Amino acid sequence: MPLKAEIEPIFFVDAMLGNIARKLRLLGYDSQYFSDIYDEKLIDNARKEKRIIISKDEELIKKAQKLGMRSVHIIKEDEVEQFLEIINIINLKRIQINRDTARCPKCNSVTKSVDKDIIKEKIPQGVLKLNDKFWICKHCNQIYWEGTHIKNLQEFVGKVNERLQQSIRR
Ligand SMILES: [Zn+2]
Known part of the structure; x- marks a missing residue:
């Protein structure tokens, strides 16, 4: 095939x-x-x-x-x-986090960048102070920012890529 x-x-x-x-x-x-x-x-x-x-x-x-x-x-x-x-x-072309292509982890729909001003009412003050970039799910309207779940994912992606490199070197 x-x-x-x-x-x-x-x-x-x-x-x-x-x-x-x-x-x-x-x-x-x-x-x-x-x-x-x-x-x-x-x-x-x-x-x-x-x-x-x-x-x-x-x-x-x-x-x-x-x-x-x-x-x-x-x-x-x-x-x-x-x-x-x-x-x-399966040949996965990218194993990296990209806000432009990330899908909503809750509902699998595509997401888009959203201006801070538009969503500021819906986000805790502390989060607004610490973050400039936000994105929103086009389907369920969940708002995302570079919070802990992205940091955790980054760590995970790092480990996967490290293992991939090791298997190439072998
Ligand atoms: Zn969603």
Whole structure:
């Protein structure tokens, strides 16, 4: 099967892997996720939208493979390791945080930069003082800034990239 490297991969993340779904979204990857969904429905939806299934559930992976669907079977417990399992199979073009491409970790929708003045009423004073750049989800209107979750993600991304470098050097 030829790899369509130019097409950005899109995912359907299994219910057990919410943290992975949120990270993929923040990194800009369209990742469908529901905390409560039947295997059949997940497979059906993923198939219709040509999404790659990411799951820890061996049965689900087997079903997907039988149908000729692309999937990533997650085995490891550690999130850095889990991300490396994904990268091992799917060529992710970027593993970096970019406010322009980040998707909403809550709802998977695209986000856009928003002027501080427009949202100042909705944000705690302390946050306003410390931050100049904000962005907002076009769907659920959640507002984001470079807070702790971005710092944590940056750390995570650093660890993943470090591991990738190590495997290249080997
Ligand atoms: Zn949203």
